Every structure is written in C-alpha cells, then in structure tokens.
Amino acid sequence: MAEIRGLREAVADLIRDGDTVAMEGFTHLIPFAAAHEVIRQGITDLTLVRMTPDVIYDQLIGAGLARKLVFSWGGNPGVGSLHRFRDAVENGWPRPLELDEHSHAGMANRYAAGASRLPFALLNGYRGSDLGRRTTTLSTIDCPFTGQELAAVAAVNPDVTVIHAQQADRDGNVQLWGLAGVQKEAVLAAERVLVTVEELVEVLEPRPGGVVLPGWVVDAVAWVPGGAHPSYAAGYSERDNDYYREWDRVSRDRDVFQQWLKECVTG
Known part of the structure; x- marks a missing residue:
C-alpha cells in the first residue's frame, strides 16, 4: 500500500x-x-x-x-x-x-508485456527497418495458427x-x-x-x-x-x-x- x-x-x-x-x-x-x-x-x-x-x-x-x-x-x-x-x-x-x-508501437507493446508479466509481446511492425540488427530485444516469430511472421519485442x-x-x-x-x-x-x-x-x-x-x-x-x-x-x-x-x-x-x-x-x- x-x-x-x-x-x-x-x-x-x-x-x-x-x-x-x-x-x-x-x-x-x-x-x-x-x-x-x-x-x-x-x-x-x-x-x-x-x-x-x-x-x-x-x-x-x-x-x-x-x-x-x-x-x-x-x-x-x-x-x-x-x-x-x-x-x-x-x-x-x-x-x-x-x-x-x-518504434513507438514496439515500446508500447514492451510495456504492455511487462505489465502482463509476459516475457515478450507480438506485433505487426519493423518491416523494412534495420532496428533488428541494432538491438537484442527484437526478434521475429511465426504465428502457430497462420504462419505469419510477426515482430517479437522483449518485455x-x-x-x-x-x-x-x-x-x-x-x-x-x-x-x-x-x-x-x-x-x-x-x-x-x-x-x-x-x-x-x-x-x-x-x-x-x-x-x-x-x-x-x-x-x-x-x-x-x-x-x-x-x-x-x-x-x-x-x-x-x-x-x-x-x-x-x-x-x-x-x-x-x-x-x-x-x-x-x-x-x-x-x-
């Protein structure tokens, strides 16, 4: 309290x-x-x-x-x-x-994952960006339902x-x-x-x-x-x-x- x-x-x-x-x-x-x-x-x-x-x-x-x-x-x-x-x-x-x-969306999702006590968040984003080569807190993951590639950002x-x-x-x-x-x-x-x-x-x-x-x-x-x-x-x-x-x-x-x-x- x-x-x-x-x-x-x-x-x-x-x-x-x-x-x-x-x-x-x-x-x-x-x-x-x-x-x-x-x-x-x-x-x-x-x-x-x-x-x-x-x-x-x-x-x-x-x-x-x-x-x-x-x-x-x-x-x-x-x-x-x-x-x-x-x-x-x-x-x-x-x-x-x-x-x-x-990105703004990436940071917002990182906070949301942290608030949910999840290890990472998923979003559509970062396509065409080189940020993935500049940070260890961004990766990609394939959706288990559609196979779509998504950005994964660490909480x-x-x-x-x-x-x-x-x-x-x-x-x-x-x-x-x-x-x-x-x-x-x-x-x-x-x-x-x-x-x-x-x-x-x-x-x-x-x-x-x-x-x-x-x-x-x-x-x-x-x-x-x-x-x-x-x-x-x-x-x-x-x-x-x-x-x-x-x-x-x-x-x-x-x-x-x-x-x-x-x-x-x-x-």
Whole structure:
C-alpha cells in the first residue's frame, strides 16, 4: 500500500544506483521534479526507459547519471535536438551512452508485456527497418495458427517507474487525466513505483477518461505541486514553452549546461 512521503526520502528509498528507471508522461505530467531530485542525490549508472526521452532525460544524461537509454524517439518537442543526448552518443561526454531503440508501437507493446508479466509481446511492425540488427530485444516469430511472421519485442520491467499525476487520496490511490501515454502500463510493469502529485484530496472524484491507479500498485506518493514543470498538468498548469526554447541554448554548450545544473538543480 502506498505511503505519503517527502520527495527526497521517497527517491532515496526507491531509486538505487544501477536501476532501470522509467519516467513516463506524454506531453504533460512529465515528472521533472523527481528527475531533478535524482540528479541532486547523484544516483548513477541508470538504464533510462522512456518512449519519448525529451528534455527530462537530456538533463539526466548531461548530469552523467545514465549508462543506457531504452527509447523510441528523442528530441526537444517543437524545438529541435537534445544536445546533451547527442554529445553523449557522438562524443561520449560526460560518459558513453548505450542505446536500445524501438518504434513507438514496439515500446508500447514492451510495456504492455511487462505489465502482463509476459516475457515478450507480438506485433505487426519493423518491416523494412534495420532496428533488428541494432538491438537484442527484437526478434521475429511465426504465428502457430497462420504462419505469419510477426515482430517479437522483449518485455520491459523497470526496477522503478516514476510518474506525475494530478491527484492522490490519503490512501495513496492516484488519478490522472488528460493526454495519457503509457503511465498505467509502466506502473504495472515495475517492481517499485513513485508518483508525484499536484494535490492530495480526501476523495478522488471520477473524471471522464481518468486513469485510476490503486494504492496497492504504488509504493510512495509525494505531494509536489508543479512537479511536471516545464511540462504541464491538465487542469493545474500550462506548458512553459519559453523553457523548452531556452533549453536549446543552455544544452548546446557543456559549460553553460553545467552552470545551469548548479544554479537550477543542485545549488
């Protein structure tokens, strides 16, 4: 059953050196505050999993905490490249970064297999792609009923999944709404789960299209208003577009990035 805890304490208890960590959230509800706490605590040698490793993972990679990235797209949405990501891949700075790249459909199916506690998932996809030659987590299998060749993708089971949501009650039941990505699947696939929330409420009021995560699948809930900034939380905040544009400037230069890290995260 989930406990209501402080962010610093929850991160220190649930995320450890060498873990495979998924921080999910699509367009909004991206758990930036939790990622910054990971940076402050210097938790390292992480395998980072995310369908769209945008600015949140650019910061973790630039801080030297990632050894591997499992993903299906990378970029600063609406702006351009992830320069700390590129520097790690192209130049090994601040450390080399191993890549395991998939399609969006492949990654979604990997989470679904992990959530179902199955070893792999099947899908129609990857035809004409060379990704199969670049990863050990993609193979093919013949359907036992039709003989059709299908793509098989290995399940993803993170040690820890971190998400941001709008609300949780005092028992640790969580509700999120608006654009939903693979948060539910990433939570159910993980061994440990941390959720940061905008608000603690006495009762979760049903929302159209809302996703409810029962407290028994969550280890810790931390009350962190604004914890998705610079992304947004539907109903609570707006996207900080200036931040994303400014990140392009900050992340291009190693010295400027390191100064930003000291002033805005670790200082």
